[in-house]
Amino acid sequence: MKLSIIVPVYNMAKDNKLQFCIDSLLNQTIDDYEIIAVDDASTDDSPAILEKYCADYPDKVRIFLQKENRKQGAAKNVGINAARGEWIGFIDSDDWIAPDYYEKLLARAEATGADVVGCHYSIVNEHTYEIGKVVATNTLEQTGELDGEKHKNLFMHFGSMVIKIYKRKVVTDNKLDFPEGIFYEDNCAGPIWSAYFTHFELVDEPLYYYYQHAESTVHTVDMSRLYNRMTACELLKEKMTERGLIGKYHDELEYLFTITYFKNTLFSYMLAKHTEGIGFVKKLKAGMLEHFPNFRNNKYYVIPDAEEAKMIDMLMKNTTLFYVYYSLLWFYRRKVRHQQ
16 A cells, blocks of 8 residues: 555534545545544544544545544554555644645655655635645755755754655654654654654645634643643653764754744743743743753754844843733733724
8 A cells, every 4th residue: 555644633523624634635636545534532523424434435544533532642653553555644634635735745755765755735714725825844955865964954844744744664663653642742753753764855835735723733822732842842852862863963952942842832921921920931941941051052043033032032131021021012012902
């Protein structure tokens, strides 16, 4: 079998999201593939929907119904263990793909000998095949045989894991998987996976449709998810140490940790104005300094937003000053918006 498509599912019955996703997989222009849908203990009609697809398309759809919710990472691991294809791909169950998505990615792999191939994605807010805002998370400069510098670049900028296909042998031989029980599992898995592939190629087209809606993980910011993002980064460092990779990728890991664990979490928290107050900021700063105390000396350290860079410097000098300054700025801008 050429390809296994792994679909983690949790409560996606509403608004036809799950059906639109699975239908896009069934309408691919290739024939030799399987769809492995893993329901992560949904509490809606998602399992019943999947059972019907399995009954209607027994030669294409396999389903696994989990009794306990363990988040997308666990569902993806179930899919990897069940996969029979030469290649594997992942798709979020509220997204969908162009009919020739897998045909084009597989063709690029076969033409170049690549063991991982990606493309771009398009952001949409309705079920459509019209191209929306195009996001390119990988570049042509990253493609080709992965020498030292290209490997390091891909490690830092691997991009979304759902817009790629992976040679399954590389995954299984190196026991690559996802952390379970947390959101943001790709923040841990993506960089580690990148270290084991030898040739990356890119189809320079937006073939994946990312459905932006209120329930999307990136739009749901609460304290548990902020802590999950921090945990994913801590697991990344831990697993890289276990795998003997941290020496080779120390600077790149420090950069990723700084951006994801520290900067993104800090400003997500401050913007959302959660209830832990300055205590969370102190905890986040202490965690950053514990893991990488000299992060601002990293050769990759650049904060493109000048205001964010200034506030990080302020925070490192005086946590209270940063917190008061940001809070006053937030209230001032909110007041100005309301007056407009």
